[in-house]
Amino acid sequence: MFGLRLAEGAELRPLEPWSAGEFAAHVDRVRGDLLPWIPFAKTVVDEESARAYLQGYAERQAAGGGRIFGIWIDGELSGGTLFREFDAEAGVCEVGVWMGAAGRGRGLVTRAVRHMIDWAVRTRGIARVEWRCDPGNERSAAAARRLGFTLEATLRSAYVLDGRRRDVQVWALLAEEWPA
Numbered sequence: 001m002f003g004l005r006l007a008e009g010a011e012l013r014p015l016e017p018w019s020a021g022e023f024a025a026h027v028d029r030v031r032g033d034l035l036p037w038i039p040f041a042k043t044v045v046d047e048e049s050a051r052a053y054l055q056g057y058a059e060r061q062a063a064g065g066g067r068i069f070g071i072w073i074d075g076e077l078s079g080g081t082l083f084r085e086f087d088a089e090a091g092v093c094e095v096g097v098w099m100g101a102a103g104r105g106r107g108l109v110t111r112a113v114r115h116m117i118d119w120a121v122r123t124r125g126i127a128r129v130e131w132r133c134d135p136g137n138e139r140s141a142a143a144a145r146r147l148g149f150t151l152e153a154t155l156r157s158a159y160v161l162d163g164r165r166r167d168v169q170v171w172a173l174l175a176e177e178w179p180a
């Protein structure tokens with residue numbers, strides 16, 4: 001599939017069901033880095049569960065909804081970004097991100113999300129982009145702040161991870177706040 005260059009040796013590409021084996025191997029490599037924050041680090045445990053996860057996004061994309069992308073560094077799948085939700089009619093979408101520890105600190109996720117927001121706002125007419133994260137997830141909050149998101153609220157006891165109810169911060173960026 002065609003890719004978008006993010007930096008020397010780093011590329012953003014759609015992550016599709018045919019890459020299930022590669023995705024499963026990637027999740028195995030970075031599982032420990034993601035477990036506290038990312039539900040798929042628990043549920044993607046082999047090629048079959050990886051395919052089911054990617055197939056879910058392929059179906060949502062076909063219906064005009066969510067999408068998922070991988071970030072390859074020097075040819076190795078190292079992280080990714082997604083539209084967890086994408087509702088063009090309502091003009092609202094939600095972005096999600098992950099990166100294995102070895103690929104962090106280079107601004108690759110920030111650059112990838114900039115492309116996604118450009119497309120969402122300029123091409124698809126999205127008015128509001130959301131970013132949700134655990135209040136304890138400092139790197140995620142730093143990435144949202146760096147991109148220009150505003151922290152709007154903390155939803156208390158909003159979901160369950162590892163059998164424990166968690167709060168979630170809601171960050172948002174409006175189309176008129178996105179620089180031309």
Ligand SMILES: CC(C)(COP(=O)(O)OP(=O)(O)OC[C@H]1O[C@@H](n2cnc3c(N)ncnc32)[C@H](O)[C@@H]1OP(=O)(O)O)[C@@H](O)C(=O)NCCC(=O)NCCS
Nearest residue numbers: 037097098099104105106107108109110132133139140143
């Ligand atoms: C959240 C997560 C993706 C952030 O990764 P990251 O590499 O820190 O994010 P960025 O791509 O924005 O990179 C920022 C870092 O690169 C540096 N950087 C270098 N060049 C840069 C550039 N051109 N633009 C922006 N930042 C740049 C920044 O200074 C920053 O460095 P720091 O780590 O010293 O603060 C990562 O920590 C992660 O995967 N965490 C676990 C999963 C998770 O929490 N996902 C979010 C769930 S809500």
